[in-house]
Amino acid sequence: MSVLSFEFLVFLAATVAVYYALPLRFRWIGLLAASLAFYAAAGWQGLAYMLCAAGVTWLGAIAAGKGNKWLPAAALTLVFGAFVFVKYYDAASAWLNGILPSSGKEPLIPELRLIAPLGLSYFTLQSAGYVVDARRGKLQPERNPLRYLLFVSFFPQMTQGPISEWKRLAPLLASPPRFEPITFVAGAQLMLWGYFKKLVIADRIAPFTIAAASADQPGWLVLLGAALFAVRLYADFSGGMDVIRGAAGLFGIDMADNFNRPFFSSSVAEYWRRWHISLGAWFRAYMFFPLTVSRAGVAVGRAGRKLLGKKAGRALPGAAATVVIFLFVGLWHAASWNAALYGLYFGLTLGCATLLEPAFKRLRRGLGVHVESRPPRWFGIVRTLSIVLTAQYFAFTATPAEAFSLMGATVTRFGFTTFTQAGAALAAIINPMEWIILVISLAILFAVDFMDEKGADVSKRLASAPVFFRWPALIALILATLVFGCYGEGFDMAAFIYTQF
Amino acid sequence: MERVEAASRVNKASRAVVIAAFWGRLACFALLCFAALSYAVYALTPKFEYGICGMVNLYRQKRNTVDALVLGTSLAYSGVNTNVLWAEYGIAAYDLCGAEQTYWNSYYYLAEALKTQTPKVILLDAKASTYQQDYTKRGRTILNSFGILSPVTRARAIAAGTPPGDALGYILAFPQIHANYATVSASDFTFPPGGIPAHWKGFIGADEREEHRRPSLVWTDTEKKINGRQLDYLNRILDLAASRGIPVMVACFPNPDYAADHMYYNALRRVTAERGADFVNFNEPSMRGGLLYTTDFADWQHMNIKGSVTFSRLLGETLLDMYALPDRRGAAGYASYDECLAMWIEEWPDYASLLRL
Numbered sequence: 112m113s114v115l116s117f118e119f120l121v122f123l124a125a126t127v128a129v130y131y132a133l134p135l136r137f138r139w140i141g142l143l144a145a146s147l148a149f150y151a152a153a154g155w156q157g158l159a160y161m162l163c164a165a166g167v168t169w170l171g172a173i174a175a176g177k178g179n180k181w182l183p184a185a186a187l188t189l190v191f192g193a194f195v196f197v198k199y200y201d202a203a204s205a206w207l208n209g210i211l212p213s214s215g216k217e218p219l220i221p222e223l224r225l226i227a228p229l230g231l232s233y234f235t236l237q238s239a240g241y242v243v244d245a246r247r248g249k250l251q252p253e254r255n256p257l258r259y260l261l262f263v264s265f266f267p268q269m270t271q272g273p274i275s276e277w278k279r280l281a282p283l284l285a286s287p288p289r290f291e292p293i294t295f296v297a298g299a300q301l302m303l304w305g306y307f308k309k310l311v312i313a314d315r316i317a318p319f320t321i322a323a324a325s326a327d328q329p330g331w332l333v334l335l336g337a338a339l340f341a342v343r344l345y346a347d348f349s350g351g352m353d354v355i356r357g358a359a360g361l362f363g364i365d366m367a368d369n370f371n372r373p374f375f376s377s378s379v380a381e382y383w384r385r386w387h388i389s390l391g392a393w394f395r396a397y398m399f400f401p402l403t404v405s406r407a408g409v410a411v412g413r414a415g416r417k418l419l420g421k422k423a424g425r426a427l428p429g430a431a432a433t434v435v436i437f438l439f440v441g442l443w444h445a446a447s448w449n450a451a452l453y454g455l456y457f458g459l460t461l462g463c464a465t466l467l468e469p470a471f472k473r474l475r476r477g478l479g480v481h482v483e484s485r486p487p488r489w490f491g492i493v494r495t496l497s498i499v500l501t502a503q504y505f506a507f508t509a510t511p512a513e514a515f516s517l518m519g520a521t522v523t524r525f526g527f528t529t530f531t532q533a534g535a536a537l538a539a540i541i542n543p544m545e546w547i548i549l550v551i552s553l554a555i556l557f558a559v560d561f562m563d564e565k566g567a568d569v570s571k572r573l574a575s576a577p578v579f580f581r582w583p584a585l586i587a588l589i590l591a592t593l594v595f596g597c598y599g600e601g602f603d604m605a606a607f608i609y610t611q612f
Numbered sequence: 613m614e615r616v617e618a619a620s621r622v623n624k625a626s627r628a629v630v631i632a633a634f635w636g637r638l639a640c641f642a643l644l645c646f647a648a649l650s651y652a653v654y655a656l657t658p659k660f661e662y663g664i665c666g667m668v669n670l671y672r673q674k675r676n677t678v679d680a681l682v683l684g685t686s687l688a689y690s691g692v693n694t695n696v697l698w699a700e701y702g703i704a705a706y707d708l709c710g711a712e713q714t715y716w717n718s719y720y721y722l723a724e725a726l727k728t729q730t731p732k733v734i735l736l737d738a739k740a741s742t743y744q745q746d747y748t749k750r751g752r753t754i755l756n757s758f759g760i761l762s763p764v765t766r767a768r769a770i771a772a773g774t775p776p777g778d779a780l781g782y783i784l785a786f787p788q789i790h791a792n793y794a795t796v797s798a799s800d801f802t803f804p805p806g807g808i809p810a811h812w813k814g815f816i817g818a819d820e821r822e823e824h825r826r827p828s829l830v831w832t833d834t835e836k837k838i839n840g841r842q843l844d845y846l847n848r849i850l851d852l853a854a855s856r857g858i859p860v861m862v863a864c865f866p867n868p869d870y871a872a873d874h875m876y877y878n879a880l881r882r883v884t885a886e887r888g889a890d891f892v893n894f895n896e897p898s899m900r901g902g903l904l905y906t907t908d909f910a911d912w913q914h915m916n917i918k919g920s921v922t923f924s925r926l927l928g929e930t931l932l933d934m935y936a937l938p939d940r941r942g943a944a945g946y947a948s949y950d951e952c953l954a955m956w957i958e959e960w961p962d963y964a965s966l967l968r969l
Contacts, residue, residue, distance in 0.1 A: 544794055582641055582644060586644060586648050593790060594793050595793065596790070598787060598790075599781060599786065599788060600788050602791065
């Protein structure tokens with residue numbers, strides 16, 4: 112059941128009605144039943160997989176709580192092993208069959224064509240984090256398997272995260288607050304805004320980015336395609352998160368934000384703290400620190416100090432861990448060379464930034480530049496956007512060769528002649544009216560995000576605005592989404608991009 | 613203790629008021645939304661005369677002022693000239709037709725029409741018996757159902773004409789028509805749709821001429837199987853009409869491409885005979901009534917305006933013979949037919965001269 116479908120809205124409305132009809136102490140059971148039904152609607156195989164994974168991690172955490180070392184490790188090995196197998200087996204076998212000599216018609220390594228269960232990446236990381244926290248003594252393992260199952264399977268987050276922490280989400284699920292009109296309305300409002308971003312903006316850009324990712328196009332158009340691909344991801348992902356957080360808000364559950372206007376970041380590190388926040392937090396908590404303090408990490412630090420001096424050497428384990436983690440982040444997005452390069456690119460950028468930070472500090476001090484003043488901040492934003500823009504070449508192409516060829520085309524045959532010709536080229540891909548709608552929608556999105564960035568909190572302001580302003584604004588947003596959204600007849604509505612991860 | 617309990621009671625009561633007020637506001641907001649969305653659906657709906665406008669305009673007719681209700685396809689709305697029927701015979705007829713109107717479309721149009729009209733005869737186009745698809749094409753579904761104002765009847769009409777699983781998109785309307793924002797104009801926001809006056813009776817003339825030959829065929833009794841769903845809804849139409857005591861005339865409208873339809877009409881003739889309905893094939897040589905295939909057709913299927921005048925004259929005589937329909941000219945409540953005729957004469961003065969007034 113797609114979050115974009117009418118069926119989902121009906122399902123959500125029915126669940127909300129049942130949820131609030133139940134006494135407070137039974138509401139979590141209602142949510143669990145709805146979550147399992149939602150999961151089952153996507154296929155019983157996925158449900159069975161998720162139940163097994165939840166069972167294994169629940170047992171692992173219980174054992175961890177009793178001080179057992181091996182059972183949690185076995186549980187983690189099992190769920191991560193299954194995750195890697197389901198997600199990467201086919202891609203790896205296809206690659207190996209391509210490079211290994213084959214004797215006959217049959218491929219050397221059979222293709223299994225496995226279909227990943229809904230939310231595989233999300234519930235695997237979430238449940239693994241729970242086991243590790245139990246092992247570290249950061250939480251008391253839940254004795255009731257059904258309560259734990261709800262934490263793993265809570266249906267709004269199944270489609271594209273966030274990857275929640277037990278300490279934050281579990282108490283909300285276990286003892287939800289009473290019905291509060293303000294929370295309810297805020298949830299519905301957030302969902303509406305999310306649908307607008309997804310249907311009106313992200314899906315409207317999609318055909319252009321597909322057409323632009325072609326070697327036949329002039330460089331300026333490819334560059335615009337890459338830039339719009341970044342905007343598409345932004346609208347798609349943030350829209351999806353708004354829908355999910357809004358849906359959770361209808362149940363009075365305040366889910367952690369997963370997206371915090373990353374295009375206003377003044378450094379790549381900040382960008383990744385604002386983009387898919389829960390994924391970054393997960394990798395920091397469960398991979399970065401273990402990697403830096405591991406034996407290998409300590410050895411790298413020691414070698415670094417010898418080679419690069421005290422300060423840079425101290426930063427070397429962190430830089431090396433960053434490269435490794437971003438390689439994983441890239442591969443988490445997809446089992447492809449492009450995804451690996453995407454991650455590696457960001458990892459190397461951040462690793463270099465970490466190593467060079469002392470030098471940058473000296474330079475800034477020498478030039479008398481204050482990081483928090485406006486010009487350096489804007490310079491930082493432009494620099495970050497340029498780095499992010501370059502990464503999009505790996506994101507919106509299928510192979511590294513294609514990505515590098517398009518990068519080359521952007522530089523060597525930019526091909527921009529006149530605005531008239533450029534307009535004609537753009538109109539050949541998407542008609543002028545669609546461009547007008549896109550530009551207006553983007554302006555609205557940018558204005559709202561800009562005001563939020565300045566601390567205005569547009570959503571709260573709208574919620575407290577007088578009815579004669581609030582209602583027409585909301586009705587206009589509903590109409591704009593329903594009329595200008597890319598769905599139904601005549602449009603090829605795409606699933607949320609992050610659902611496939 | 614008592615004070616605490618009293619305070620708790622007050623809190624509970626005030627919370628109940630807050631929640632009740634919230635639901636009240638939400639209901640008001642939902643109503644406003646519904647109104648805005650309905651209006652948006654109206655604006656986005658394509659307002660073609662052939663289908664949507666015909667149905668919407670029927671609601672604007674005075675109650676019980678239609679004696680001959682014509683249901684059918686483009687062959688019917690281009691061939692049955694209501695102005696000729698009125699001017700020469702005083703027959704109060706209305707073309708409630710739509711492009712490629714299937715029998716399930718006709719059934720729901722009839723169900724809706726019978727809420728305000730009590731026709732003395734229903735003229736049902738035979739053409740739908742030749743359609744072999746189980747469901748209606750996309751555009752035709754919109755044409756033949758979006759004019760129905762009753763949400764329940766409209767939903768049923770849509771469900772009848774679309775494959776299982778597709779109906780919801782049409783019932784919700786937006787998924788099917790929202791992309792029309794690219795073509796809407798100011799007139800789409802106004803009522804009546806298409807600016808059509810209330811006295812219009814559904815006739816849509818084709819002002820073209822295409823030379824054809826008389827259909828050449830072997831007049832056998834061989835039958836071709838009528839699509840099961842078409843047959844089912846034909847029976848429903850006949851049942852509905854019988855339940856109201858209204859006779860049905862199944863009419864095969866003349867068209868140059870008749871040879872392709874003949875064997876379906878043989879099957880239809882048998883079915884209607886079994887059900888006790890009347891069947892008239894205006895393609896038979898004896899029923900052509902002076903219709904010239906060289907000058908009276910707009911294309912391979914549709915009569916042009918000249919052809920409609922000739923054919924409607926023949927149809928009028930047939931209707932009078934078979935059903936003794938009353939002459940309503942000059943009767944109270946039928947002025948709209950005069951207005952429609954005047955409008956038609958003004959629009960087509962050359963063809964108006966063909967009328968035998």
